[in-house]
């Protein structure tokens with residue numbers, strides 16, 4: 001397979017290259033960057049020194065011609081116009097930005113404050129969450145991979161919502177995210193002396209990922225799920241922990257929750273249930289998934305408040321972005337779904 005990466009100098013582009021450079025069925029045809037055109041990729045991604053002799057090329061659609069798949073790891077708004085041209089040139093596209101995730105153009109406009117210029121493509125695009133849309137991904141030539149925090153929240157909640165266990169359609173989702181979630185462009189918020197050693201809530205209401213989490217959860221459950229979502233910037237580089245609070249029907253027991261997760265995820269290669277509650281590692285912790293495509297899920301029931309609390313841990317750049325994109329790439333091309341994704345996190 002020939003693959004190209006647009007937006008290769010960013011954190012997601014670098015993670016795509018880390019995974020694809022060792023993917024046994026893939027030759028990387030081109031990797032683009034405006035700022036670093038002509039430079040070897042290891043100047044920007046030092047972990048790749050010796051792994052590839054690729055150089056960045058200026059952003060140019062022609063350099064992707066003949067690629068079986070083009071990964072677009074560019075800012076949202078930008079991929080909106082590029083994706084239709086890539087499809088016309090005959091490549092399959094995996095878009096890692098937000099422009100093709102939402103089905104409803106009005107919802108897109110409300111959350112992204114801009115009109116969608118290709119609303120007709122939204123119906124054709126597949127939401128790239130394999131655990132929910134594997135069959136559609138297989139047949140699709142345009143896959144939009146989910147937002148990182150949306151991946152964590154949706155994977156944790158989908159089996160619960162689908163099982164008709166909850167008593168209130170409003171679910172509170174609290175996430176903690178590392179600094180790479182904001183991309184590689186520096187800002188005051190990412191400055192070491194501001195970010196380090198702090199826990200900063202941001203966008204406490206109205207975060208963009210709400211739109212896709214609600215879209216996906218309402219597609220698996222019949223009710224009108226509402227997500228009350230608040231993220232926090234914490235002192236990690238990679239990683240997300242999503243803590244979701246659902247209110248459940250009286251009589252809901254742990255065994256019902258286990259049954260729901262087993263039914264949905266028993267055969268999933270990248271979902272691990274981490275819910276024995278024993279010792280230090282009895283519930284998910286992002287540290288145990290960093291650099292991998294795993295999504296660790298755990299839960300506890302709280303009869304005192306009729307609450308079910310669900311914990312989901314992922315690496316925002318891997319299962320939250322590039323790893324998930326490679327998983328979709330494998331599915332779209334009839335390859336073993338885990339190809340190129342066989343990595344283990346470090347410990348300690």
Ligand SMILES: NC(=O)c1ccc[n+]([C@@H]2O[C@H](COP(=O)([O-])OP(=O)(O)OC[C@H]3O[C@@H](n4cnc5c(N)ncnc54)[C@H](OP(=O)(O)O)[C@@H]3O)[C@@H](O)[C@H]2O)c1
Pocket residue numbers: 006007008009010011012013032033034035036059073074075076078096097098146147148180181182183184185316317320321
């Ligand atoms: N970071 C995450 O955890 C994460 C997770 C899921 C999805 N995503 C999405 O993935 C995409 C890439 O994210 P990222 O974190 O890799 O961002 P990033 O580090 O800021 O990289 C953005 C890339 O886009 C290129 N680019 C081209 N035109 C640009 C423009 N007009 N403005 C800014 N950059 C431009 C940049 O390189 P040159 O300027 O050199 O061309 C760079 O390679 C975004 O849509 C993001 O929302 C990110």
